[in-house]
Amino acid sequence: MEKKFSRLLLLGLRAVWALSAAAADADVPAAKGPGCSTRCGDIDVAYPYGLDPQCAIHGGFVLNCTTVDRTTKLFHGGLEVIKISVPDGKTWVKTWISRQCYDQTTNGTLLYDNAEVWLDANTYVFSAEDNKVIVVGCNSLAYMWSESYIIGCSSTCDKDIADLKNGSCSARAGCCQADLPKGVRYYHSFFNDGYNTSQIWRETPCNYIAVMETKAFNFSTTYLSSTVFYDTDNSMKPVVLEWMIARNTCEVARTNKVTPYACRSNNSDCVTANEVGYRCRCSSGYKGNPYIVGGCTDIDECRDNVTYPCDGICKNISGNYTCDCPPGKNRINGLCLKNQKSVWMAPVVGGSVGLVILMIVITCAYLILERRKLHRIKQKYFRQHGGLLLFEEMRSQQGVAFKIFSEEELQQATHRFDEQQVIGHGGHGKVYKGVLKTDVEVAVKRCMTIDEQQKKEFGKEMLILSQINHKNIVKILGCCLEVEVPMLVYEFIPNGTLFDLIHGNRGRYISLGTRLRIAYESAEALAYLHSCASPPILHGDVKSTNILLDGDYSVKVSDFGASILAPSDKSQFVTLVQGTCGYLDPEYMQTCQLTDKSDVYSFGVVLLELLTRKKAFNLEGREHEKSLSMRFLSVMKENKLEDILDDQIKNNENVEYLEEIAELARQCLDMSGVNRPLMKEVADKLERLMKVMQHPWAHENPEELDNLLGEHSMSRISSVVTTEAFSIAKKAAMGLESGR
Template identity: 35%
Template sequence: MFYNYLFQIILVALFLWVHPFPTAASTPPTTADPPIAKPGCQDICGNVSIPYPFGIGNNCYHTPPYAVTCNTSLLPPKLFLSKFDLEVAHITLNRQDSVALYPHTIVVKTQLQKTCNNNTQDVNINSSIDLSGTPYLFSGDFNSLIVGGCGSSTLLLDRSDTILGGCATACDKVHMVTNKCTGRGCCSIDLKTSLEFYRVNISSYGEGVNDCTNTMLINRTVIENEVVNPSLSEFAVVPTVLEWASNNITADSDKLNRNCYPVASPPENYVCYCNYGYYGNPYLPSGCQVPRECKGCKQGCFKEGSQYRCIRSNHGPKTRLIILLVLVGSIVGLMLCTGNISCIYLCIKKRRHIKMKEKFFQQNGGFLLKQQLSLNQGYNESMKIFTTHELREATNNYSKHNILGRGGFGTVYKGILPDNQVVAIKKSMVSDQSQVEQFINEVIILTQIKHRNVVKLLGCCLETEVPLLVYEFVSNGNLFEHIHNDGARWLSWGNCLRISTESANAIAYLHSAASMPIIHRDIKSSNILLDSNFTAKIADFGVSRLVSIDQTQVTTLVQGTFGYLDPEYFLTSHLSEKSDVYSFGVVLVELLTKRKPISWETGLEDRNLAMHFISSVKNNQFFDILEPQLLKEASQEQLVTIAELVEKCLSVKGEDRPSMKDVARELEGLMRKVKDSRSDQHNEGEHVLLSESRHPSFQPFEDQNISRQLNFEKDLIIEMSSPR
């Protein structure tokens, strides 16, 4: 105990000797910051600084995306980003108080997008610029999509047409403009994640003489009333924040003075910062330096505003002498305490490691996971808890070459465990509590599922800053890729039926055979994976819901993918098992026609695949939309049978749809008929398939009220495709 007290006294003395109290003794008012641009290159235009990798002229920027120009004919001169011809208002390079993993930003002025429409036809507007293939992203931390106008409904979509958000505006006869943007003349959609491209779908339902709508992606911290005024000219510009990161710019010789961290997207890019005590540009050779004003500071220095100040001691000679005597007198005790010091150091290090693991465990919802597993009694004893070291080794330190794909909630890597087992590791991007709950939700659901056509969860890791899930590896990609690949000739009629049946059985299991019914909520072809034998496996349970046995439906926030979304769920927010049935019906049409669920290039009636299918059946044109290969391989009776099944699945009213169990039973029966038919063909000779794709006598639906029902379904699906 005595040695411990002595050790504490020595530590205090050392601290006071080495780190004296700072004072505000200032240096001369003029300071010289380390350079931010390459030698001989212009480092300012107007009032905008130009740090490297940006630059004006040859050999002053790193690569073409960083090239800028200075228009000196304007007063004051203005800086422009050459690749997109956008005015630059500000470029951030280094923030001493920021979190190192945050990317740098550049504020540019983008053009307002204006659309005027006096009818109810919807309009699609692409983002003002496409940032794919560049080091830039539209920042999700700073930007909001602002919609100004009267009588319009707006959807924000990403490149794959996934709904990112939506809002609507309404006004009196006189436009009401407000900076609240809560719907009266103006509404806003916050970006939840950074994007390289976005699409805006606007449906106008105003009846005024000036039904114009302004849309703009704008820095939400500078929104003003005038920005959302519908009378603004289409030539108006607004400040938009872009994130930027560098690729391999820095040199290894500078690694002692700066640190670089990888960013999530693009994965090969980095953000770099000077280490504490160094200032300057970390992207220049020897760009992080000790400023000239600090080189004479014996105790170090710090930056205050635009000036550097030395740290000076408040301790006089007498105080220092006392400290020195204490240190000399403690040398003997220090030598005796060497063993204790080593022990204390190891204990502190171990305690820090344990606390860090506990922090990440709690941050990633570990306690919530334990509680939910206990409540649901779904813990899989074979599920393994992996360490960070194991998964880092398995993925070659999460190399970009091991990336299998990216989704709305994370990135999936291919990994090889020490026993040579190949796995897929999902690294979630947790930024708020709601996404932690998404992660826990997926674990809870997957631990309760044991089915050959559902992707198996092998384990998880909660010791890292972002949570990790380890799945079985499914080697042949997803069904969407194969359907829309012109070379995928293996998708014969028999294989289409087999994959449909396997998927239907898996979904039926989720609905009825699991310990608690599970509604997937995002059934689509890209979530049906194919293993080495082309066996179907349902994946991605990030937005799924557990439903009590005594519940038939739940009310929840609408989530899913545009084109597969159940119209009844879209309009009422009432989620049921029949919502999965509708989405599966769209997948069946996708298999039959080899067309995408949403096509923005076609007319309004043909845009939605489900609506196009219903219309074709009504007009006796079903065979016209089928994929030619299936027409050659399947009989007319078989195609009519599956058409009737799809028509039932796509009923707008959920109560009119069959259960997934009934769908699976129908498909299994159709498969048996196909096998029997092939057996008969083998015995009786080669079967000649009727090749006409149009048959005047094809009437699969004989209900006298079917025309009225199809018109009702068509109207509802059009309303879902063009939300108001």
């Protein structure tokens, strides 16, 4: 898998462009000064942007206006800027399409272009609202690889190209789309070369993948039968970027004494976006540029009678307007009517009152119908997710500690799913902290999607998960079934994750014994899911952020749910690979089939984190050091294990223990799943090694040592344990041969 991926990068990488900012701590100018150009070709360059460092708010907003092929164009770094919207905080640029084409000259499929785009992390992200990952081709499986996600989809052609329809993007009609996650600042496109056009290149020569603006894409069958999709506009497509002034909240920005507050105009507001930072906008009733002193000016509503209707005397006021009736008229039922008693006044007033009463009745009836409709929808979701079956099973199985929550209960517990209650993010959704009416703290997982098969089996699977009772697994307390995507409720673990312990405070001392115990308890929990649960449960996303810790570092494995019950059909195939970079099983990425050995591989990476105190994936590292697992296997092959170990545990007393743990990690990281040990075998080896470390070898008698090691009897070892015997005894306790 590593060789294949390297080949894709080397053959497909045409150019890598980055939007880079100048020093972020430079002084922020008050506004554009005299002589600053405000236009490049047909594009307005509005502050905070500028065509000169002195004209922009900081280096991340400096643009370059230049002439290319006799045409004036605007650039930021290597990307062409085609539109800027200050009110929306968005910028449109052009990025490249990646393609995979059949090469007749070499009789093979090559990646001619494989785009990689970096954005300035302090200023820009790709807009998840306006962009999508789009794949085009009749036999294509392509991915977008970002900091924490691998997102992609598969497209095929079930019909002849001549029978397909324009304007319809369908996975079985040569086109598929995937949502772009929020907060993405980098992506790299690549193809699974098991899917190519080598057999169909005469009808459809190429496959394509692009991250682009959704509104700018309109599928055409000519994209399949020719190279027009790539050739149009020099193989570049528009993509929308969201920008920020700084990666701070509005509260921090207002009180920051180092960098001036950017919202300089009166009548302007600060806007905080969770994935971006803060930016500014004019207040309601005002328009203009909030980054310039006096830039937000009042909207004269009286000049626009269509947007701001007034049947009387319109008077503009700051930020709003009034509409008064002229002299001799009063406002009755919203209309300006003459102020006189007449024969027809009573019928008009009576008719108006009757109309108001009729509208009230209609509104009340509508609200009642909508409430009943909402109740029917909730009942539909409840039945669809197997709620009735779950109720019956809970009634028949007395003592099941599992509750079915209403949507209103969970909304109250999480303050209507307030973003401030978010305690975790993942590829499947968000986790909120909540407090039930009984003052019990819980964690509520709100998933984004669920497939149709899981909807049918959800209630049954919830009952299975509720019976999981292991001290090292976070307990599931209940679920909510009356929503489109069910929500899960877990016990709340307050003391952080293994990732925080290892990487959050690098100066904190963690002994080898503590690390080994954390590894053993995590392995025990996963072994329980694989071997003791019925049916077996695959975690699917084992990583240090999903291993929670109590105050005494006791492990609580978290983030598993209905989506991870092992399929009864071993041939089940999933076209969308999901997981976390650095922990993904290479075999899973190749076959798209999740197995228990995929969890073993991911656990091997966690074991490396404990040994090395290094992150599983480091984008800032050198090419051969980005992946921790690849670097580890390299040093193991060169017999240079000490080069990668954490200095806190690297000493003569621990050297043989570290070698045994490293060897176990190497077995877990085997590229072939069949060669990896079972999770139960991993847990047993870690347990035996713990006992060896805890046993006072130099002081205990042989009989006690014999009882400790069980079948690996060492009663013949003398009471004075030599250095050589000490080494042999430890290997025997690990179930290894002394001559290995």
